[in-house]
Amino acid sequence: MRHPVLLWRRGSLRRQLLLLLLPALAVMMALDTWLTYGTLRDAANTAYDRSLYGSIRAIDNAIGMAGDNVQLTLPDAAMEIFETAAQTHVFYRVSTERAGQVETVTGYGDLPLPRGPLVNNQPRFYDAEYLGEAVRIAAMARPVYRPDARMRVIIQVAETAEPRSALIGSVWRSALARDLLLILLSAAILVGGVTYVLHPLKRVRDDVEARSPEDLTPLVFERVPAEVRPLVDAVNLHVSRSAAMAQSQAQFIADAAHQLRTPLAILKTQAEYAQRQLNAPDPQAARAAAGEAVGGSVTQLEQAARLTTQLLALARVRQHRADAAQAGEAGEGIDIIDAVTVAEQVALDYLPLARGKQQDFGWEPVPGLALPVRADPALLREALANLVHNAIQYSPRGSRITLSATRVRDHACLVVEDDGPGIPAEEREKVFARFYRRVGNAEPGSGLGLAISREMAARFGGTVELGEGVQGTGVRAVLRLPVEAG
Numbered sequence: 454m455r456h457p458v459l460l461w462r463r464g465s466l467r468r469q470l471l472l473l474l475l476p477a478l479a480v481m482m483a484l485d486t487w488l489t490y491g492t493l494r495d496a497a498n499t500a501y502d503r504s505l506y507g508s509i510r511a512i513d514n515a516i517g518m519a520g521d522n523v524q525l526t527l528p529d530a531a532m533e534i535f536e537t538a539a540q541t542h543v544f545y546r547v548s549t550e551r552a553g554q555v556e557t558v559t560g561y562g563d564l565p566l567p568r569g570p571l572v573n574n575q576p577r578f579y580d581a582e583y584l585g586e587a588v589r590i591a592a593m594a595r596p597v598y599r600p601d602a603r604m605r606v607i608i609q610v611a612e613t614a615e616p617r618s619a620l621i622g623s624v625w626r627s628a629l630a631r632d633l634l635l636i637l638l639s640a641a642i643l644v645g646g647v648t649y650v651l652h653p654l655k656r657v658r659d660d661v662e663a664r665s666p667e668d669l670t671p672l673v674f675e676r677v678p679a680e681v682r683p684l685v686d687a688v689n690l691h692v693s694r695s696a697a698m699a700q701s702q703a704q705f706i707a708d709a710a711h712q713l714r715t716p717l718a719i720l721k722t723q724a725e726y727a728q729r730q731l732n733a734p735d736p737q738a739a740r741a742a743a744g745e746a747v748g749g750s751v752t753q754l755e756q757a758a759r760l761t762t763q764l765l766a767l768a769r770v771r772q773h774r775a776d777a778a779q780a781g782e783a784g785e786g787i788d789i790i791d792a793v794t795v796a797e798q799v800a801l802d803y804l805p806l807a808r809g810k811q812q813d814f815g816w817e818p819v820p821g822l823a824l825p826v827r828a829d830p831a832l833l834r835e836a837l838a839n840l841v842h843n844a845i846q847y848s849p850r851g852s853r854i855t856l857s858a859t860r861v862r863d864h865a866c867l868v869v870e871d872d873g874p875g876i877p878a879e880e881r882e883k884v885f886a887r888f889y890r891r892v893g894n895a896e897p898g899s900g901l902g903l904a905i906s907r908e909m910a911a912r913f914g915g916t917v918e919l920g921e922g923v924q925g926t927g928v929r930a931v932l933r934l935p936v937e938a939g
Contacts, residue, residue, distance in 0.1 A: 470647050475640055482636045489628045490621075497617045497624075498589075502578045505591035508610040509576060512547065516606060518597065523549055523558050523606060544583065544611040550594065551604040564609050567592050571607065580614070587614040657685065669696035787913070789937050792824040792865045795833050796858045803841045811850045817857040824858060824865035826934040828913040833934075836909035836917070839902035840869040840930045848873030848927070864915075864933045872927040881919040910934065 517524045525547055546560035555566065565581045571594040578591050590611040597604055660672060671689040727747055800816035807814030826833075844854045854871045876884060885903050907917045915934035922929050 467647050467651055471644060474643055474647075478639055478643070479636060482632050486625075486629055486632050489632075490625050493621050493624050493628070497621050498578075501589065501612065501617045502591060505578070505589070505610050505612060506576050506593075508543075508545070509591055509593050509608050512545065512608050512610070513593070513595065513606075516547065516608075523547070523597075525559050542584075542586065542588075542613045544588070544609075546607075546609040548607045548609075549604050550607055555607065558606075560609075561611075564590070564611055566607070566609070573605065581611075583611060588612060589614050589617070657688075661688075669693075669699060787827050787829060789825050789827050790830050790833070792826045792828075792833065792867060792934060793818070793822055793858050795830060796837060796856060796867050799834060799837050799841055800856050803838065803845060806842075807845050807854060810845060810848075812845060812848060813851075813853045814845070815853075815855050817855060819857075819859065822858065822860065824860060824934075825937045826865050826913065826915075827937055828915075828934060832909045832912065836906040837867055837869070837932060839906045840867075840917070840932065843902050844869050844871040844873070844928065844930070847871075852927075860936060861933075863936050865936050867932040867934075869930045869932075870922050870927065872922055872924060875921065875927050876919060878921075884919070885917075906932065 512525070515526050517526065544561045544564055546562065546564040547558045548555050548560075548562075549558060550556075561583075564583060567577050567579050567590070571577060571592060574593065574595050576591055576593040578589065581588055581590055583590075588611045590609055592607065592609045594605050594607045597606060657672060669692050671692055672685055797816065797818070800814075804814055841854075841856060848854060848871045852871055852873050854869070857868045857870075859866050859868070885907050903917070903919075910917045910932055913934055915932065918931050918933070920929045920931070921927075
């Protein structure tokens, strides 16, 4: 089970952004404060060290030689730096160095010297502890300019570190207060900015929550940030898919309700008629009438079964077309098959039906011909089967029906030709409409076969066209599909 803190953090995009940005902001401010402290310390040390060095120069100018002895005569102005203030102590020491031995001339004789030797005329600043206090000491050595002198003078001036520490602390506290104020202001600006930027997401959420389940229109927002646009586009894509699926289901239900109503009503009437005949006084006549009614019921069941198969095929091809449109490529995920093999199987399947009507149904293969096409084998078979079934159904007994396959340039052509009554030129496009039935046509049917064939062919980038037979009679149906380059 996930930790409650993790669940709380992941529950809001705003919380996640603030939890990432506010600590980073605090770390940056802390780093800035530390760097500010270092800068203040260096600046204060530079200023105070310059004052100490000035004192060393004043003492150095007051040093003179009386024979082998060093004399120090400080003016009153120079002595003011050694006056003791309320919280500052200043110490000094003048000493001589001969052969590595240091002797105090004047001042505080126990003032600590720096570690390591001093370089002539180069001041050195260092920290030390003197009389129980932290002090900052400036020291400088210079040689005595006499031909016979082998010594040098060392001048030290020390000051307690409390004044500079107080100054650094005061300025640093002001800087810290300023940085804390900046952190608070930045956090407020950050919270407000994140809230403002994420406001379009709230409008998207409110719009989706306010919609009814039947509302599948796309989301439309003009002021959505570019980073959120892919999310809105993905939601709209999902909505369009759901709308296409709902439309397909509604269309299927409407088609089924419209077309199955009549066969079911006829079945009910025939069943009731057969039931009444079973109770008739003349058993022989009743049996004949009941048999006729049962035969009619069987015919209606066959037509209903055929209609149901066609409706399901139509719904399937619509779903395939919707999936292909959303995928962006018509051939995505579809294998390459041989159209000649599909045509041969359709010829074998419908040969018994043609023989039942005493029709001459033939398959004219071309030796060595292969027609590779990108299509679903079941859908292609259904599309071609509808053309063959129509030719058999609407052609009279003794008719000649031919199924053939050929290649015309870069297209595979599956041709179904009969010598039946044919279709007038002005109606050849109308018969592709769903549920269209020619006036005066007594053959049973639903008017879906040609519509299904054209939609299935279009699913794979092909077409279905009707024309006049080669002999000037009948119908020549051609299913064309693009041939895949091998």
